[in-house]
Amino acid sequence: MTVRAIAERHLLLDQPLPALPSGADYLLRALSDESMEFADLAGAIEKFPSIAFRVLAVANSVWSSPVSQIARLDQACARLGFKVVRSIAIAVAVASPFDSRLCPGFEAEVYWTSAMLTARAAEMLAGEMNADASHDPGVASTAGILSNLGLLLLATRMPKQANVAFEQARETDRGVLWATREHCGLGYDEAGILLLEAWNLPALLSQMLRQHYESAREEPGCACCAPLGVAAYFESALRHDKEAAPEDVAAACQRADVHSLRVVYETLAKEHDRVRDLAVSLGL
Numbered sequence: 001m002t003v004r005a006i007a008e009r010h011l012l013l014d015q016p017l018p019a020l021p022s023g024a025d026y027l028l029r030a031l032s033d034e035s036m037e038f039a040d041l042a043g044a045i046e047k048f049p050s051i052a053f054r055v056l057a058v059a060n061s062v063w064s065s066p067v068s069q070i071a072r073l074d075q076a077c078a079r080l081g082f083k084v085v086r087s088i089a090i091a092v093a094v095a096s097p098f099d100s101r102l103c104p105g106f107e108a109e110v111y112w113t114s115a116m117l118t119a120r121a122a123e124m125l126a127g128e129m130n131a132d133a134s135h136d137p138g139v140a141s142t143a144g145i146l147s148n149l150g151l152l153l154l155a156t157r158m159p160k161q162a163n164v165a166f167e168q169a170r171e172t173d174r175g176v177l178w179a180t181r182e183h184c185g186l187g188y189d190e191a192g193i194l195l196l197e198a199w200n201l202p203a204l205l206s207q208m209l210r211q212h213y214e215s216a217r218e219e220p221g222c223a224c225c226a227p228l229g230v231a232a233y234f235e236s237a238l239r240h241d242k243e244a245a246p247e248d249v250a251a252a253c254q255r256a257d258v259h260s261l262r263v264v265y266e267t268l269a270k271e272h273d274r275v276r277d278l279a280v281s282l283g284l
Helices: 003-013 024-030 038-045 050-060 073-078 082-097 108-128 135-148 149-157 159-171 175-184 188-199 203-218 227-239 247-254 256-282
Strands: none
Touching: 003 082, 024 073, 024 082, 024 149, 024 159, 038 050, 038 073, 038 082, 050 073, 050 082, 050 149, 050 159, 050 256, 082 135, 082 149, 082 256, 108 135, 108 227, 108 256, 135 203, 149 159, 149 175, 159 175, 175 188, 188 203, 227 256
16 A cells, blocks of 8 residues: 555545435334235335336336326336335435546446346345345345445546546456555445445344455455355356355355355346346436
């Protein structure tokens, strides 16, 4: 880390962090209940006009391809399904305090595709890996959306430095974590922990994310045995067009069989293009 990067780190830490949007804590808790009726789901998100607008827009988009125009929020929720609505709602809510457009090297489409695929994988893995109660599938999905939130903070608060980091990460094989540490003075994992501490998220969600960030800090690129860590590993393999190794994960974790892990990975591969199209339609 250069002297300049250390100075940049202090500049970031001296500034107030972006605040979690008002009511977002209520939204995160409400969206953890997958048993709620679509009318109740609509009632929860209608308190957030920007989210309601995006849900209606996606429900009426080419991505959804409805037979006729959908004007009611509960009908839009029914059309898209709970899991898609949850991904849209959380993505829109957490994106609102940031402006990644300040950083030309930040690829929003790639970022949100990655976040939503990680969420999908984490949810499936939480059910497959015989995880304890702290790895609730709904919470795991939310954690997946938030898993790389530090990148948004760096792109917004340190756009020039982050831009250099993102470009260097694409040109070398050392990865974004190393590049952000080198050029921003802190990795996106540490930036994520700063937000985690400032936002006072629900306890289970905070615990899951902290474990994920600390695992990334200690062993960059490894697939830790928590569902979120394995989800991030699978998503990264797909994004970089590399073959994942479910056998290695199963041997290390001893909490899931190889077949189940491979099914999750193959499901992600099949859903990748559709999730990417959803990320594009959100326009975040």
